[in-house]
Amino acid sequence: MKARRIAVWNPKGGVGKTSVSVNLAAVLAENGLPVLLIDLDPQGNATQWCGGEREAEPGRALLSALLDGGTLDAIARPTVVGSLDIVGSGPAMYNAERHLAVEPIAPDTRLRGLLETAGARWEVIFVDCPPQMGRLVTNALTACSEVLVPIADAMSLAGLGTLVQTVASIQRHSNPELRIGGFVLSRERERLRVARDIRKALSDGFGELVLGPSIHDCVAVMEAPSHGEPVTRYAPRSRAASDYRALAAEVFAREVAHGEQARAGH
Ligand SMILES: Nc1ncnc2c1ncn2[C@@H]1O[C@H](COP(=O)(O)OP(=O)(O)OP(=O)(O)O)[C@@H](O)[C@H]1O
Numbered sequence: 001m002k003a004r005r006i007a008v009w010n011p012k013g014g015v016g017k018t019s020v021s022v023n024l025a026a027v028l029a030e031n032g033l034p035v036l037l038i039d040l041d042p043q044g045n046a047t048q049w050c051g052g053e054r055e056a057e058p059g060r061a062l063l064s065a066l067l068d069g070g071t072l073d074a075i076a077r078p079t080v081v082g083s084l085d086i087v088g089s090g091p092a093m094y095n096a097e098r099h100l101a102v103e104p105i106a107p108d109t110r111l112r113g114l115l116e117t118a119g120a121r122w123e124v125i126f127v128d129c130p131p132q133m134g135r136l137v138t139n140a141l142t143a144c145s146e147v148l149v150p151i152a153d154a155m156s157l158a159g160l161g162t163l164v165q166t167v168a169s170i171q172r173h174s175n176p177e178l179r180i181g182g183f184v185l186s187r188e189r190e191r192l193r194v195a196r197d198i199r200k201a202l203s204d205g206f207g208e209l210v211l212g213p214s215i216h217d218c219v220a221v222m223e224a225p226s227h228g229e230p231v232t233r234y235a236p237r238s239r240a241a242s243d244y245r246a247l248a249a250e251v252f253a254r255e256v257a258h259g260e261q262a263r264a265g266h
C-alpha cells in the first residue's frame, strides 16, 4: 500500500511548519503507526530537533539522493520516538535549489522518485518544507497527496494566494492527486480578538478545510526542541500535547472520510 504523503507548507516563514510536522508525526508514531519525516528545509530545524543531524555533513545524503538517485531505506534514521524515522537535512541542502535549477531532466519529480522507493515500510510520510517557493517546494507538492497549511497569525494569511495558485498549478501540470488537506491554527491565542478574526477569515475563504482542533500558544512547544523531544513526550500533560493528539485524530478521520468519498466516486 502506498503511504499517505503530507507536505507541510506555508510560504510565510516561522508559522509553525516544523512544529506541526514533528509533533503530528510523533503523535501518529506514538499510536503505533510507522511514520517517516523528511526534512526538506536546509535550515534543518526538524533534524536538529529529532537528533538526526549526527550525519558528518548534514543534508548531504538527502542532496545526493535527490540529484543522483538513492533509496529512503539508505538515508532514513531512527528517532527517540519508536516508530518515527527521519531523513535529515542541513546546510548541504542549500545547494539543492542551485543544482535543481540547472537540472535538465525531471527537476520537479526527484522527491517523488525517492518516495517511490519507500515500499510498504511507512504508512505516513510528512515533508517539512522550507518557506520560500522554489524547486524544493515544487518537489514536495509533486510528491505528496496533500498539503497541510499552518497558520500562526494574520501575516500567515498573506501568502495564501501564492499557496492556492501554486497548488492549482501543480495539480494541473504534475500532480492531479494533490489537494489541500487542511489549515491548522498552529499557535492560537483564542482570547484575543485577532485570533477569532483569523479563524473567521479562514472559514469564510476555505470553509471545512479549516481543521477544528487548533494548537494553542504554549511555551512547551517552544521548549521541546532543545530537549530533543516532541511536545507529547516533553510535556505530555500540557495543553499543546492534548491539542496535538486531537489534531492527529482529526487529520486521521478526514483521511478515512476522503478515502470513502473517493471510492464512492464523489
Ligand atoms: N503552539 C505554539 N506555541 C508556542 N510557540 C510555538 C507554537 N508553535 C510554534 N511555536 C514557535 O514558533 C516559532 C516558529 O515555529 P516553526 O519553526 O515551527 O515555524 P516554521 O514555519 O517551520 O519556520 P520556518 O519558516 O523558518 O521553517 C518557533 O520558535 C516555535 O517554537
Ligand SMILES: [Mg+2]
Pocket: 017, 018, 019, 041, 045, 128, 129
Ligand atoms: Mg521550519
